[in-house]
Amino acid sequence: MTKPPSVPERRLQLETLAVHGAHADIEGAVATPIFQTSTYRTHDRRDLSYDAVRYSRLSNGPNHLILQGRLALLTGTEATLVCASGMAAISASLITLVAPGERIFFQRGLYGGTQMLAAQDLPRFGIGCDIAQSDDVATWRAVIQPGTRVIYVEAMANPLVTIIDLAAVVALAREIGALAVIDATFASPINLRPATLGFDLEVHSATKYLNGHSDVIAGVVAGRGELVKRILTTQNHLGGCLDPHACFLLERGLKTLPLRVRQQNANALALATFLAAHPVVTRVHYPGLNPARFVPAAVRDAFHGYGGVLSFEVSAALAAQLLGRLELAVHAPSLGGPETLVTRPATTSHLGLSVAERAAIGIHDGVVRVACGIEAAADIIADFAQALTPG
Numbered sequence: 189m190t191k192p193p194s195v196p197e198r199r200l201q202l203e204t205l206a207v208h209g210a211h212a213d214i215e216g217a218v219a220t221p222i223f224q225t226s227t228y229r230t231h232d233r234r235d236l237s238y239d240a241v242r243y244s245r246l247s248n249g250p251n252h253l254i255l256q257g258r259l260a261l262l263t264g265t266e267a268t269l270v271c272a273s274g275m276a277a278i279s280a281s282l283i284t285l286v287a288p289g290e291r292i293f294f295q296r297g298l299y300g301g302t303q304m305l306a307a308q309d310l311p312r313f314g315i316g317c318d319i320a321q322s323d324d325v326a327t328w329r330a331v332i333q334p335g336t337r338v339i340y341v342e343a344m345a346n347p348l349v350t351i352i353d354l355a356a357v358v359a360l361a362r363e364i365g366a367l368a369v370i371d372a373t374f375a376s377p378i379n380l381r382p383a384t385l386g387f388d389l390e391v392h393s394a395t396k397y398l399n400g401h402s403d404v405i406a407g408v409v410a411g412r413g414e415l416v417k418r419i420l421t422t423q424n425h426l427g428g429c430l431d432p433h434a435c436f437l438l439e440r441g442l443k444t445l446p447l448r449v450r451q452q453n454a455n456a457l458a459l460a461t462f463l464a465a466h467p468v469v470t471r472v473h474y475p476g477l478n479p480a481r482f483v484p485a486a487v488r489d490a491f492h493g494y495g496g497v498l499s500f501e502v503s504a505a506l507a508a509q510l511l512g513r514l515e516l517a518v519h520a521p522s523l524g525g526p527e528t529l530v531t532r533p534a535t536t537s538h539l540g541l542s543v544a545e546r547a548a549i550g551i552h553d554g555v556v557r558v559a560c561g562i563e564a565a566a567d568i569i570a571d572f573a574q575a576l577t578p579g
């Protein structure tokens with residue numbers, strides 16, 4: 189939590205805010221120094237309330253406050269909170285916003301960690317978790333149960349990069365008196381600012397695009413100030429804070445966020461275009477190939493790009509061979525870093541499902557997911573071209 193950014197800062201563009209936003213002058217240092225301290229001297233001895241204590245678990249050191257201020261500017265939200273991981277951000281948020289006896293309605297095809305949280309952990313706190321059976325938001329009204337306090341969706345669902353009608357999600361949440369919460373990890377604030385669509389809260393795995401260097405695990409909560417403040421209190425109790433050194437790394441990563449994400453958008457579009465024309469590739473999933481077809485009209489203007497993740501389908505045998513033949517792209521989970529990463533969902537994120545269950549949600553054994561990095565697109569395309577050549 190930090191003080192709201194000033195009005196002039198709000199008028200600057202994202203490229204500028206990523207570098208200068210919420211900067212504080214500390215001994216003239218151009219880069220924010222790391223405050224590697226657990227605790228701080230108490231200056232005002234008359235006020236010893238818990239809130240007045242400065243202690244690194246409370247996310248109120250200079251590294252936290254500057255970083256949270258910058259993230260508020262980038263996301264265009266009232267307040268933000270940095271967390272130890274994306275899952276720390278998601279779990280602290282949901283535990284805070286929903287009480288025992290109340291319910292959460294989730295989009296289907298969720299990130300695996302969130303899916304497990306909904307299946308195994310939240311029910312133990314008496315929180316009912318329902319998962320949509322369809323991506324058509326118009327069908328949700330009829331199945332949402334009374335007592336639903338949160339509708340939870342993802343900006344782009346993995347691995348088929350599905351974009352649902354996010355504007356309809358917000359409208360439905362308003363109608364039933366629920367909060368609209370979105371995991372915007374796959375979009376990053378460069379491609380989508382969910383607050384402009386009216387989302388009450390967004391969560392990010394900052395491990396991905398926001399940090400962007402495959403070297404930090406971190407999470408972010410951003411949204412309405414009153415909600416973020418309540419989630420901060422929960423995080424203070426659960427203890428899932430981000431340490432000052434990780435704050436420094438994340439702040440450093442943010443400075444190049446616009447540059448990196450634009451390169452990743454361009455690389456993914458170039459690779460998707462190449463794959464779509466390749467004779468052994470049967471399907472390519474990337475909304476940027478044809479936004480008029482794959483992005484609901486109500487949210488098309490809200491997206492400024494479609495990110496670095498795409499997936500494509502080949503025979504299961506070729507998919508298995510492909511991962512061993514790639515020379516530049518790395519066989520590893522995650523996304524948003526400088527390196528292009530490749531996985532087979534059937535053997536990683538969706539391993540827990542049967543072949544039939546996977547097929548029912550469109551994840552055949554020949555699906556390959558690519559998370560584009562920031563390399564030269566031509567080099568990555570050449571790598572896939574040689575790996576797809578039979579022989």
Ligand SMILES: *Cc1c(COP(=O)(O)O)cnc(C)c1O
Nearest residue numbers: 273274275299371373393395406
């Ligand atoms: C990686 C990821 C998470 C979890 O983030 P961690 O930082 O690994 O805890 C949540 N949601 C999405 C969409 C992700 O890609």
